Amino acid sequence: MLCSSDEIRTTLRDHLAWWGLKHFSSDRDYFAWQRQRLSSEDLKRLAFHADQKRQGDRRDEIAFYDLAAQPKIYPVLYSQRYEYYEEIGVRTTAHLGHAKNVLDFGCGIGVLTIFYARLFPEKNFVGIDRSSASVVVAQEKADKLGLRNLRFECVDVETQSLSGSYDLVVATHALVQAEQDLGLPSQSWRTFERGGNPSQQLSFEQRTGLAIRLDRLCRALDSSGCMIVNEKTRQLARRVPFQRALANRGLQLAERPALIRYRTVEEEVEDGPFYLLRKGSQDTTAWDELPEEDGLQGFSQDAIPTAPAEPEGPLYENHQLSAQAAWEQLKDREVTREMTWEGPDGRQLHVERGSSRGLAYLYCANTFDQRQLVIVEQARSAMLDAYYQEIVDDMS
Numbered sequence: 001m002l003c004s005s006d007e008i009r010t011t012l013r014d015h016l017a018w019w020g021l022k023h024f025s026s027d028r029d030y031f032a033w034q035r036q037r038l039s040s041e042d043l044k045r046l047a048f049h050a051d052q053k054r055q056g057d058r059r060d061e062i063a064f065y066d067l068a069a070q071p072k073i074y075p076v077l078y079s080q081r082y083e084y085y086e087e088i089g090v091r092t093t094a095h096l097g098h099a100k101n102v103l104d105f106g107c108g109i110g111v112l113t114i115f116y117a118r119l120f121p122e123k124n125f126v127g128i129d130r131s132s133a134s135v136v137v138a139q140e141k142a143d144k145l146g147l148r149n150l151r152f153e154c155v156d157v158e159t160q161s162l163s164g165s166y167d168l169v170v171a172t173h174a175l176v177q178a179e180q181d182l183g184l185p186s187q188s189w190r191t192f193e194r195g196g197n198p199s200q201q202l203s204f205e206q207r208t209g210l211a212i213r214l215d216r217l218c219r220a221l222d223s224s225g226c227m228i229v230n231e232k233t234r235q236l237a238r239r240v241p242f243q244r245a246l247a248n249r250g251l252q253l254a255e256r257p258a259l260i261r262y263r264t265v266e267e268e269v270e271d272g273p274f275y276l277l278r279k280g281s282q283d284t285t286a287w288d289e290l291p292e293e294d295g296l297q298g299f300s301q302d303a304i305p306t307a308p309a310e311p312e313g314p315l316y317e318n319h320q321l322s323a324q325a326a327w328e329q330l331k332d333r334e335v336t337r338e339m340t341w342e343g344p345d346g347r348q349l350h351v352e353r354g355s356s357r358g359l360a361y362l363y364c365a366n367t368f369d370q371r372q373l374v375i376v377e378q379a380r381s382a383m384l385d386a387y388y389q390e391i392v393d394d395m396s
């Protein structure tokens, strides 16, 4: 039995190697390897199906995962997810201890499901996925290892109910696939708070397919069962409705959610939190809908330099959530021009040109938590007027 996360990670790396996955930290090396392994025809097909999948149609998504499951493609494609597998695999393993029957929803080709089943021969695992080609690969790989505590089924939870009952359901990168969906707008451009509008929540859950997936998974979960969830819900506008969907179904936080960070080759990825949830628990951690700290807190106008670090650069620039706090703290703020646009669904964009104690500023904020504050000397304020006009022109 493995205990430390280092031991789990080492075993997981051996497991990933057994799948033919390689770890790369340089784009150049990764793409050279990709070109050796895949023809330009393969790469074109992959790019085409990835593009179709982004349009959000169910059949296109299945077609992409069927293609991705081809034995020559999956090692190359999923090597990009090497560090993701490490992060999720190690964290999930640490929470498998008490479970007896585990469902891995949207298991893909079963890379992690098989890892868990190898580590815990005394537990039973079921992996389900709606990509039949992925399920075939997963089952073949499990059979090769002679695993008797694991089976895979081709099920589309959007259209089919689940059979069986589980004391742990794992769903990683499978519940909210609609990456292009911005989520739930805040009440106005001035705040990060979301109102409690049930129709907006319902609309998010339905258009992303989250409602039916969660309802069916919750029905398959024992009355005091646990759920492990990690999705691409890093942005507050997606995190809030996602968390509300979980909470509305009686799932409570069993521990404080942790943000997941990893690299896909050279790109730093910050994923949504890793949630450990429990059904019907008394002892819970409170849900948090606050924006995260972004490391740029502690704004002080007095600390703004009098000359820019680079000739054309601003004196101060903040494109993070904390730009709002900085804008609120500008002293003797005078607004010279401002515009606010409002869409039919309530979304807003605000842009503002102003001055504060001899400095010129431009501030932009919208209801999807984007914030931008740029400050220059008054002598260069024409630069901000030009940005202001660009935004106004784009919106008209």
Ligand SMILES: C[S@@+](CC[C@H](N)C(=O)[O-])C[C@H]1O[C@@H](n2cnc3c(N)ncnc32)[C@H](O)[C@@H]1O
Pocket: 062, 065, 105, 106, 107, 108, 109, 128, 129, 130, 131, 134, 155, 156, 157, 158, 159, 171, 172, 173, 174, 177, 213
């Ligand atoms: C990004 S992959 C994630 C695979 C795996 N969970 C992981 O973390 O590597 C998403 C998987 O979810 C599956 N999936 C999405 N919606 C599904 C549904 N309604 N029913 C079953 N599988 C689904 C897709 O076919 C795909 O294999």
